[in-house]
Amino acid sequence: MTSAGKPDWNGCPTRYAAAIVGDKWCFLLLRDVLLHGKRTYREFLASPEGISTNILANRLAKLEALGMFTREPDPRKASSVCYFPTQKAKDFLPALVTMMVWATQYDDVTEAPASFAASYADDPAGTIAWYEAEIDRVDQALRRG
Amino acid sequence: MTSAGKPDWNGCPTRYAAAIVGDKWCFLLLRDVLLHGKRTYREFLASPEGISTNILANRLAKLEALGMFTREPDPRKASSVCYFPTQKAKDFLPALVTMMVWATQYDDVTEAPASFAASYADDPAGTIAWYEAEIDRVDQALRRG
DNA sequence: ACAAAACACTTGCAATATGCAAGCACACAA
DNA sequence: TTGTGTGCTTGCATATTGCAAGTGTTTTGT
Structure with a gap:
């Protein structure tokens, strides 16, 4: 938010998009989730671009805060975590x-x-x-456990 | 380029796009050129996001190197410079x-x-x-001088 | 002709962000 | 109980950024 209480993008749709996409790592995480069916920290880490662990944690938090991902326990293994795309992310x-x-x-x-x-x-x-349909298939299979 | 001679995006179309768009300032410059009819250094500098002069020069060079902009003398004033969108940029x-x-x-x-x-x-x-059509109108008017 | 302004950058430097390696807390497994 | 997997956090060296000031070239005004 700016000092005037308006958000950083200030109403400009391109700037709103830039806040999410105008960052290499957010962009690639979005690709991993929407196109490559990845959902876990380990899977993101395994992408060929080689994101480091601190940056990954930072961007996952950012994307969650922006309402793009939800962070949920992995139904297959309680100690693990899944990041699911929200409708907002799917609409991207x-x-x-x-x-x-x-x-x-x-x-x-x-x-x-x-x-x-x-x-x-x-x-x-x-x-x-x-x-x-691929995204829904992945997420439904995962949530079934 | 990587050491193997392959480019950084390595064939992945999302990474190819990320190399250009996955940077706040490149993204906003693309907006200024494609949507707001801006063509000069001064006009880019005047955008409300407040890009600094060194970053602007750096990104204009980058976008030119990536084949998105062409750098040409301003037909209205020889001492000034115009950045025009290439077909590649327009296709974006x-x-x-x-x-x-x-x-x-x-x-x-x-x-x-x-x-x-x-x-x-x-x-x-x-x-x-x-x-x-708006882009072509701006560019044709400019090139006519 | 000369001084001042405009223009497109460049440079120096402090602040911020990134990449890398290591460490940590917790859950589960053998 | 010892180890392994998982999702982080921390420290630190390096890279990138933002800010302010300066540079060289070209117009503009008188």
């Missing part, structure tokens, strides 16, 4: 997928299959719905 | 607009008019086309 999927399509177009060493951009071009809503 | 517009729609939905103090989200919901392609 279209933006994330749109960025992936753009990146796939301009990155000449992309690992994304050509079929990804093609399937998005053919049916954007369907492509996003597929990712949403 | 759908992602930026998608993020704005998301932010407008979740930011309860948004300054974005309700008509923005409504018009996007009604005609996404048309909304993006409108922004694209």
Whole structure:
């Protein structure tokens, strides 16, 4: 919040998005949760970018505070913890997928299959719905224990 | 580049996007150019976020190196400089607009008019086309001098 | 012609954030 | 009871940032 009591983004939607996405590690954690089905501290730590433990703890707290993740005990093992995406995070999927399509177009060493951009071009809503279904599948399986 | 000669994003489209967008200042400069018609150092400096001069110079160089901006003499005044968005930057517009729609939905103090989200919901392609036309209008007027 | 202003940066330095390695508290397992 | 896995926290060296001031070049005004 600013001294006037207004939030840092001050009403600008781009700045609101920048507060969450305009940070490399938050952005990649969002990817891990929305696209790669990761939910635990250990899984995040294992990502190839190599986030360090203090930064990971800091960003998980930030994303929880921003209402993107919920922190819950792991149903499979009480001593462990899961971070689940909230509806707000899931609603970010279209933006994330749109960025992936753009990146796939301009990155000449992309690992994304050509079929990804093609399937998005053919049916954007369907492509996003597929990712949403994957997220729900992961979370429902996890919560069942 | 990594020691193996592969780029930092290493083929991951999200990481490719993160290299550009996963930085508050690059993200906001992209907004200024794509959405607010800003093209000069002075205009960027005047944004309410208050970027400092060294960071601005650093990020303009970065965005130029990444192929997002071109640096050209100002046709109105030879001593001044303009930064124009490349096609790559313009193609990022759908992602930026998608993020704005998301932010407008979740930011309860948004300054974005309700008509923005409504018009996007009604005609996404048309909304993006409108922004694209604005960019071209600004750039063509500028280059005419 | 000359002085002053504008412009796009650059530099120095203090404050903040990051990366790395180690340590810690707790739960569970053998 | 000894060890292992898990999710952190802490200390410290290094890197990045923000701020203020300065630099060199080009206009502008008189």
